[in-house]
Amino acid sequence: MEGDEIKMEEKKNAQTIEEKQYLIRFKADTESHLHVLSHDVCIEKCPDKLCTIFCPAEVYKWEDIRMHVGYEGCHECGSCRIGCPHENIKWEYPKGGHGIVFRLG
Amino acid sequence: MPEKFDVIVVGAGPSGTSCAYKCAKAGLKVLQIERGEYPGSKNVMGGVLYRKQMEAVIPEFWKDAPVERAIVEQRAWMLDKNSMVTTSVKNNDWEKEPCNNYTILRAKFDQWFANKAVEAGSLLINETVVLECIVEDGKVVGVRTDRPDGDVYADVVVLADGVNSLLAKKLGYHNELKPEEVALTVMEVLNLPKNVINDRFNVTDNQGVTIELFGDATKGNLGTAFIYTNKESLNLGVGTTLSSMIKAKMKPYELIEYVKNHPMVRPFIEGAESAEYLAHLIPEGGFYSMPKLYGNGVLLVGDAAQMVNGIHREGSNMAMASGTLAAETIIAAKEKGDYSEETLSSYKTAILDSFIGQDLKKYKDANHTFEEQPQYFKDYIPMINRAASSFLTVDGTSKRDKQKEAIKTFTKEKGTFTVVKDLYRAWKVMK
Numbered sequence: 001m002e003g004d005e006i007k008m009e010e011k012k013n014a015q016t017i018e019e020k021q022y023l024i025r026f027k028a029d030t031e032s033h034l035h036v037l038s039h040d041v042c043i044e045k046c047p048d049k050l051c052t053i054f055c056p057a058e059v060y061k062w063e064d065i066r067m068h069v070g071y072e073g074c075h076e077c078g079s080c081r082i083g084c085p086h087e088n089i090k091w092e093y094p095k096g097g098h099g100i101v102f103r104l105g
Numbered sequence: 106m107p108e109k110f111d112v113i114v115v116g117a118g119p120s121g122t123s124c125a126y127k128c129a130k131a132g133l134k135v136l137q138i139e140r141g142e143y144p145g146s147k148n149v150m151g152g153v154l155y156r157k158q159m160e161a162v163i164p165e166f167w168k169d170a171p172v173e174r175a176i177v178e179q180r181a182w183m184l185d186k187n188s189m190v191t192t193s194v195k196n197n198d199w200e201k202e203p204c205n206n207y208t209i210l211r212a213k214f215d216q217w218f219a220n221k222a223v224e225a226g227s228l229l230i231n232e233t234v235v236l237e238c239i240v241e242d243g244k245v246v247g248v249r250t251d252r253p254d255g256d257v258y259a260d261v262v263v264l265a266d267g268v269n270s271l272l273a274k275k276l277g278y279h280n281e282l283k284p285e286e287v288a289l290t291v292m293e294v295l296n297l298p299k300n301v302i303n304d305r306f307n308v309t310d311n312q313g314v315t316i317e318l319f320g321d322a323t324k325g326n327l328g329t330a331f332i333y334t335n336k337e338s339l340n341l342g343v344g345t346t347l348s349s350m351i352k353a354k355m356k357p358y359e360l361i362e363y364v365k366n367h368p369m370v371r372p373f374i375e376g377a378e379s380a381e382y383l384a385h386l387i388p389e390g391g392f393y394s395m396p397k398l399y400g401n402g403v404l405l406v407g408d409a410a411q412m413v414n415g416i417h418r419e420g421s422n423m424a425m426a427s428g429t430l431a432a433e434t435i436i437a438a439k440e441k442g443d444y445s446e447e448t449l450s451s452y453k454t455a456i457l458d459s460f461i462g463q464d465l466k467k468y469k470d471a472n473h474t475f476e477e478q479p480q481y482f483k484d485y486i487p488m489i490n491r492a493a494s495s496f497l498t499v500d501g502t503s504k505r506d507k508q509k510e511a512i513k514t515f516t517k518e519k520g521t522f523t524v525v526k527d528l529y530r531a532w533k534v535m536k
Contacts, residue, residue, distance in 0.1 A: 014379035017358045023382050054350045056291050056357040056384035075384040078269040079289050082282050083347050093140055096251050097232025101146045104210045104294045104381045105340055
């Protein structure tokens with residue numbers, strides 16, 4: 001039906017990671033459950049900064065000399081712990097009841 | 106003296122809750138511990154729930170459970186950039202009770218299921234992380250939680266703590282997973298009106314469709330994308346092995362946009378509203394990645410035991426079946442009053458004898474074969490598309506020449522010997 005189509009056009013299709021993350025409910029803890037063990041390892045041994053690429057929530061952002069960890073938006077998937085080529089990420093679960101809260105899927 | 110239970114189940118997904126439910130029904134004193142705000146709040150899946158293994162836990166569950174649609178059609182798409190070759194099996198008998206399988210939304214379903222275990226007498230504690238198992242004289246005797254005075258004791262502890270299973274690793278049952286043993290998958294729940302879904306997927310209100318997408322959906326990398334129909338939304342997701350994601354330097358959220366904007370996909374989701382974005386790991390290592398399944402006072406179930414059949418996208422059924430087998434083992438151990446490693450070893454035998462062990466053994470070489478031989482996803486799917494498209498393009502060429510051309514698409518690019526070798530290899534790992 002034509003009328004339906006027009007209404008549907010107004011709906012929001014989340015395209016960027018920022019828009020996608022905005023759809024999710026988080027109950028952030030005050031401290032991070034993710035820790036980069038050594039920023040020097042990132043500088044000296046990891047030219048590609050792979051975690052900044054494959055993290056599905058863009059939690060990791062390289063800032064000149066250090067890795068910024070936006071743990072508040074973490075999906076707790078575990079990819080960074082397994083995928084860091086230098087085993088340089090200490091990964092724990094957030095405190096009970098904290099972190100991501102999926103409502104649907 | 107801290108309280109003592111017969112069984113502590115760590116995690117309230119399908120494996121843990123199946124186990125907790127069965128044990129509680131048998132009259133055992135059960136504690137189930139969940140780290141999320143509620144069961145399902147940390148859990149993600151594409152969305153196919155298999156009726157058979159769920160029914161073994163709760164008969165006629167569909168009358169009460171929050172299921173979305175009964176799946177009547179399963180489609181597979183082999184995608185190239187601007188074309189696809191597809192197969193489909195549709196059977197309206199799958200809609201008649203008992204249905205073959207259903208789509209579900211996990212946050213809703215897991216809450217409902219865990220509540221059933223509570224009704225059966227299990228005690229559920231949310232918002233609590235289990236930090237480690239308490240081991241005394243080589244026996245697991247309980248768990249240490251992140252609550253004040255958070256030690257709890259039990260005769261047996263069931264680790265249903267999911268793919269990352271930090272607890273199994275701490276016990277030394279499991280090495281750290283490698284990037285090729287897990288698939289990093291991202292998904293969006295896309296809202297669409299019921300009648301639009303019905304029209305676009307050619308179904309009625311309660312009928313559902315699953316589509317698995319191969320080839321260009323993962324830009325030729327080892328993995329799949331999927332579109333599943335819920336009542337008034339679609340689950341659209343894509344995943345590849347973490348190793349492929351790293352090698353190809355793909356950003357998962359860009360890959361899902363690539364799928365959403367693919368010319369073969371776009372018309373299905375036109376006008377949809379994004380409702381949620383979710384990321385999760387799927388254990389894909391199969392048989393060789395399974396950890397030690399039992400020990401003195403402890404059992405491993407579900408994703409924590411890496412029980413997923415990646416080829417047939419089955420996991421939740423293995424989770425439920427393993428939870429059920431764990432419960433049966435525990436109930437027998439309780440009768441004997443013996444939770445030793447030897448008594449609990451019957452769990453492993455039961456797993457290996459069941460479809461879980463059989464299927465994981467059948468495909469034990471599939472994942473790493475396809476990981477090491479990228480041509481199946483990268484080369485052959487585009488070739489199949491080119492051959493089929495050229496065969497069906499009417500341009501005055503005779504059908505005999507068309508046939509030759511189609512076969513040449515493969516032999517010219519790869520050489521006859523390579524094609525035969527690749528076919529044989531694929532048959533060997535799938536047979």
